[in-house]
Amino acid sequence: MTAPRAAARSTFWSRARRSRTLAVGTGLAALLVLVALLAPVIAPYSPTAQDLTAGLLPPSPAHWLGTDELGRDVLSRILMAAQTDLRIAVTAAIAPFIIGVSVGLLSGYFGGAVDWTLSRVVDTVIAFPFYIIVIALVFALGAGEFGIVVAFALVGWTGYARVIRALAASMRDAGWVRAARGGGLSHARVILRHLLPNALPQAVVLLMTEIVLIMVAIVTLGYLGLGVRPPTPDWGAMLAEAQPFITSNWWLGVGPGLAVVLTGVALSLVADGLGDAWRVKR
Amino acid sequence: MSGPAWSPGPRAAGPPTGSVEISGLVVETAERDPRALVDGVDLAVAPGEALGIVGASGSGKSLTLRAVLGLLPGGTRVSAGSAEAGGRAGMVFQDPQTALDPLTRVGTHLVEALRARDTEQRIRAARGEVRSRALELLERVHLPDPERAFRAYPHELSGGQRQRVVIALALAGDPDVLLCDEPTTALDVTVQRRVLAELDGLRRERGLTLLFVSHDLAVVAALCERVAVMDRGRVVETGTIEQLQRDPRHPATRALLAAAPRLPDLEPFDGTGLASDGGAS
Amino acid sequence: MSSVRRIGLATLRTLGTVLPVMLGVVVGVFFLLRLVPGDPAQMILGERATPQAVAELHEQLGLDLPLWQQFGDFLGRLITQGDTGPSLVSGASTRDLILERAPISLGIVALALLLAVLITVPLALAAARRPNGPIDHAVRVIPAIGLGMPMFWIGLLLIIVFAVHLGWFPVGGVGTGAGEPIRSLILPALAVSLSLVPPLIRSLRAQLLEVVTADFVTTLRAARIPELRIWTRHILRGGALPTLALLSVNAATLIGGTLVIEKVFAINGIGMLLFTSIGSRDFPVVQGIALYCAVLVVLVGIAADALLGILDPRLRRGSAR
Numbered sequence: 001m002t003a004p005r006a007a008a009r010s011t012f013w014s015r016a017r018r019s020r021t022l023a024v025g026t027g028l029a030a031l032l033v034l035v036a037l038l039a040p041v042i043a044p045y046s047p048t049a050q051d052l053t054a055g056l057l058p059p060s061p062a063h064w065l066g067t068d069e070l071g072r073d074v075l076s077r078i079l080m081a082a083q084t085d086l087r088i089a090v091t092a093a094i095a096p097f098i099i100g101v102s103v104g105l106l107s108g109y110f111g112g113a114v115d116w117t118l119s120r121v122v123d124t125v126i127a128f129p130f131y132i133i134v135i136a137l138v139f140a141l142g143a144g145e146f147g148i149v150v151a152f153a154l155v156g157w158t159g160y161a162r163v164i165r166a167l168a169a170s171m172r173d174a175g176w177v178r179a180a181r182g183g184g185l186s187h188a189r190v191i192l193r194h195l196l197p198n199a200l201p202q203a204v205v206l207l208m209t210e211i212v213l214i215m216v217a218i219v220t221l222g223y224l225g226l227g228v229r230p231p232t233p234d235w236g237a238m239l240a241e242a243q244p245f246i247t248s249n250w251w252l253g254v255g256p257g258l259a260v261v262l263t264g265v266a267l268s269l270v271a272d273g274l275g276d277a278w279r280v281k282r
Numbered sequence: 283m284s285g286p287a288w289s290p291g292p293r294a295a296g297p298p299t300g301s302v303e304i305s306g307l308v309v310e311t312a313e314r315d316p317r318a319l320v321d322g323v324d325l326a327v328a329p330g331e332a333l334g335i336v337g338a339s340g341s342g343k344s345l346t347l348r349a350v351l352g353l354l355p356g357g358t359r360v361s362a363g364s365a366e367a368g369g370r371a372g373m374v375f376q377d378p379q380t381a382l383d384p385l386t387r388v389g390t391h392l393v394e395a396l397r398a399r400d401t402e403q404r405i406r407a408a409r410g411e412v413r414s415r416a417l418e419l420l421e422r423v424h425l426p427d428p429e430r431a432f433r434a435y436p437h438e439l440s441g442g443q444r445q446r447v448v449i450a451l452a453l454a455g456d457p458d459v460l461l462c463d464e465p466t467t468a469l470d471v472t473v474q475r476r477v478l479a480e481l482d483g484l485r486r487e488r489g490l491t492l493l494f495v496s497h498d499l500a501v502v503a504a505l506c507e508r509v510a511v512m513d514r515g516r517v518v519e520t521g522t523i524e525q526l527q528r529d530p531r532h533p534a535t536r537a538l539l540a541a542a543p544r545l546p547d548l549e550p551f552d553g554t555g556l557a558s559d560g561g562a563s
Numbered sequence: 564m565s566s567v568r569r570i571g572l573a574t575l576r577t578l579g580t581v582l583p584v585m586l587g588v589v590v591g592v593f594f595l596l597r598l599v600p601g602d603p604a605q606m607i608l609g610e611r612a613t614p615q616a617v618a619e620l621h622e623q624l625g626l627d628l629p630l631w632q633q634f635g636d637f638l639g640r641l642i643t644q645g646d647t648g649p650s651l652v653s654g655a656s657t658r659d660l661i662l663e664r665a666p667i668s669l670g671i672v673a674l675a676l677l678l679a680v681l682i683t684v685p686l687a688l689a690a691a692r693r694p695n696g697p698i699d700h701a702v703r704v705i706p707a708i709g710l711g712m713p714m715f716w717i718g719l720l721l722i723i724v725f726a727v728h729l730g731w732f733p734v735g736g737v738g739t740g741a742g743e744p745i746r747s748l749i750l751p752a753l754a755v756s757l758s759l760v761p762p763l764i765r766s767l768r769a770q771l772l773e774v775v776t777a778d779f780v781t782t783l784r785a786a787r788i789p790e791l792r793i794w795t796r797h798i799l800r801g802g803a804l805p806t807l808a809l810l811s812v813n814a815a816t817l818i819g820g821t822l823v824i825e826k827v828f829a830i831n832g833i834g835m836l837l838f839t840s841i842g843s844r845d846f847p848v849v850q851g852i853a854l855y856c857a858v859l860v861v862l863v864g865i866a867a868d869a870l871l872g873i874l875d876p877r878l879r880r881g882s883a884r
Contacts, residue, residue, distance in 0.1 A: 120580070120583040120584060120587060121587065123580070123583075123584045123587070124583075124584050124587030124588055124591060125591075126815060127584055127587075127588055127815070127857040127858075127860045127861050128588070128591070128815070128853060128856065128857045128860070129815040129816065129818045129819025129820075129822070129856050129857075129860065130815060130816070130819055131819035131820070131822065131823050132818070132819050132822060132837070132852065132853055132856050133591075133853060135837070135841070136595055136849050136850075136852075136853045137595070137598065139841050139849060140595050140596065140598040140599050141598055141599070141600065142599075142600065209710060212710050212711050213710070215711075216710075216711060216712070216713045219713050219716075220713050220714070220715055220823060223713070223715050223826075224823070224826060224838065226841070236713075239715070239716060239719065242719075243719065243827075246719065246722060246723060246727060246734075247727050247734065250723045250727060250728075253716075253719045253720075253723060254720075254723075257712075257713065257716035257719070257720070260711055260712070260713055260716065261708060261711045261712055262711070263711060264707075264708070264710050264711010264712065265707055265708055265711060267711075268707040268708075268710050268711065269707070272707070348781075351785055353781055353784050353785060355776075355781075356775075356776060371785075372785065372786075373781075373782070373785040375778055375781070375782060376778075377778060380777060380778040380779060381778045381779055381781075381782045382779050382782065383779045383783070383797045383801070384779075384801075384876070384877055385797070385800050385801055385804075385874075385875065385876060386796070386797060391783075391786075394783070394786070394788045394792065394796075395783075395786035395787075395788060398786060398787045398788045398789060399787070401789075402787065435876040435877070437876070437877050448782065451782065451786055452785070452786070454786060455785075455786055455787060
């Protein structure tokens with residue numbers, strides 16, 4: 001009758017403490033969050049201060065990563081953009097997580113017609129190329145943070161739904177779930193008390209990689225002019241502004257991209273570490 | 283591989299054609315902390331002889347056989363001693379279900395094996411000729427409709443038919459020694475008998491040396507004169523099947539005898555029963 | 564006879580899952596316009612449009628009709644003309660606008676697919692040949708880095724290295740002349756394929772490692788069939804089939820990536836049409852592109868299933884699954 005999680009918990013912490021992947025990943029992620037939070041303090045210049053006489057300077061001791069077309073300090077803009085992009089990525093990741101886990105649990109637990117219907121909805125959403133549907137949605141909803149968050153809530157949940165559905169379906173027939181059901185628990189209680197806690201580790205591991213995918217999508221939207229409105233710095237918009245100067249000032253096109261990659265690596269390591277500690281597959 | 287100094291064979295390296303020499307063989311897991319899976323095995327098989335190796339699962343009998351073939355499974359290695367077959371060795375595996383590539387036609391398996399053999403002998407045979415040799419092999423193992431089997435995919439044949447294909451594939455290399463790893467375990471009893479008859483017939487007909495591994499004394503008794511009992515990586519007892527039955531010394535032998543209370547055919551198959559027996563599958 | 568019936572049943576089963584998805588796609592595209600906060604006509608024309616112009620467009624889009632009637636008209640036009648309404652900018656049929664640009668976009672897709680296979684197969688083979696060797700480690704680390712790489716940025720990096728510094732390829736656009744179009748498409752296709760390679764390598768490597776330990780590989784080795792032939796003819800084929808299925812799942816990534824990369828390389832394909840239509844708020848064209856892409860993804864999925872059925876003899880006729 002007891003779900004096999006009480007025992008798993010203590011070993012999770014002991015494995016998590018020993019995992020070097022997890023330590024490096026969380027350390028790196030924490031550092032990035034700290035930099036993002038402290039950006040206004042540590043940025044050497046204002047990210048929006050223009051100096052048209054000092055435009056397109058190459059990297060130097062005064063401007064470590066040079067300046068852009070309008071004379072703004074690139075390093076300061078990258079640091080400030082970290083704040084914007086990380087915040088939106090995390091905000092936009094919440095709704096898909098909740099929707100996807102719910103759909104997956106319902107689909108896997110009930111099976112039958114519920115599963116068939118929800119599976120067709122998932123099939124429909126994934127028939128649209130992710131970038132095309134996100135671009136079209138943000139276009140319809142209006143560019144900017146609101147459009148981005150709603151767009152991801154509408155289409156960003158299918159990854160969780162598919163993984164959690166399989167997990168819930170495999171648990172449905174397990175002895176302890178049947179016993180709980182036989183013991184007179186309602187469907188809602190079985191799902192919330194027994195299935196959800198056991199599906200959560202997998203979902204959280206997935207959340208880490210989904211945040212990266214969302215962040216990459218946000219940066220791409222910014223590059224396409226559908227992201228955060230200027231002059232708020234955003235890695236994607238910075239790359240779009242850098243492209244015309246790619247033949248002469250190529251370094252402008254490198255820094256913001258590296259920032260995205262670094263965030264991706266950090267969260268990837270966290271996902272790997274958590275996956276190992278929880279013993280779930282990625 | 284360096285040949286043992288005592289080898290009297292015609293070739294400088296390796297035992298005489300058709301014999302098997304296993305001396306001081308140790309097979310370990312390839313880990314930092316190796317565990318011995320085969321722990322000092324000495325066995326010799328004379329040309330044309332049939333030796334059975336019996337033992338419970340995990341006794342190291344299959345690994346010993348794979349060591350003779352020179353194809354140990356991943357994660358294991360020979361750390362001492364040697365295991366060699368004189369001449370060419372062919373192998374028949376336990377599970378005909380998985381012993382053939384599911385995406386490749388039966389005929390293609392045979393043609394590839396025949397071509398590999400030809401290349402070794404520096405022969406360039408015409409396509410049609412290789413094909414007819416492959417069909418001959420399928421006929422030799424008494425497959426009912428060789429043309430159909432040639433074109434079939436493995437999953438389209440029955441378990442017994444597939445095992446015959448595996449035997450034919452082993453024969454394609456024109457072996458002097460045939461290594462059999464529980465070739466009948468995955469088959470039902472009537473099919474088992476036919477496959478055993480097949481192997482016995484081939485042995486007599488071609489003078490093959492047989493090294494036959496099984497956990498089932500009854501099966502080994504049907505085919506082999508001499509039996510080696512293995513337990514926990516060592517050979518604990520050897521003798522004729524009658525000796526072991528009459529006077530089992532080692533507990534492992536007694537356990538195996540208890541597991542196979544009826545020894546059905548102490549008489550080896552006579553070749554005459556073969557055609558009717560094998561052709562009816 | 565029975566095999567005809569089985570094929571019929573399989574077709575029905577495919578239709579049973581495909582038709583609802585197709586309908587869902589149409590409904591989704593239809594509602595795209597209705598997601599606009601406020602009046603879509605106002606949004607399309609902008610804030611400074613006269614109320615009269617807004618009212619005209621409102622009527623042209625049929626927004627004052629009941630919703631079910633709007634959907635009926637939309638569906639009818641789609642079925643009879645394969646079209647989501649005339650472009651609000653040029654008045655041209657969206658179908659024609661899309662099909663006009665399809666060849667160049669499909670060219671990038673095809674080239675990206677080819678490059679992805681050319682990169683994946685040797686790397687996965689090398690990794691599976693020596694598990695835990697240096698190539699295997701690299702192959703396992705790359706996906707973690709690739710995950711956080713925006714594809715358009717990979718495109719920018721490729722431009723910096725191969726177009727600006729080495730000068731091997733044009734910086735953007737599509738050249739004319741012998742071989743030029745292909746040369747112009749190589750960098751964009753490479754950028755798209757690189758985003759596809761990590762999941763493919765991961766899958767193919769895992770499948771190869773599974774096939775290598777299969778009994779039949781020992782059978783073939785025991786028959787002394789040359790190792791090279793065992794790998795190319797048997798192991799690679801066995802490992803490639805599940806990866807082929809994965810490739811069809813990734814068709815959406817491939818097509819979406821192609822449309823984005825056109826912007827990076829200034830290539831006048833469907834992607835460019837999408838972004839100019841977004842710039843001019845040409846709603847029917849945006850809807851049409853989303854629809855055509857989704858339908859293409861569904862069709863690729865059906866084709867891949869059929870291909871899998873042909874390549875895997877176990878799935879042929881009377882499939883057990």
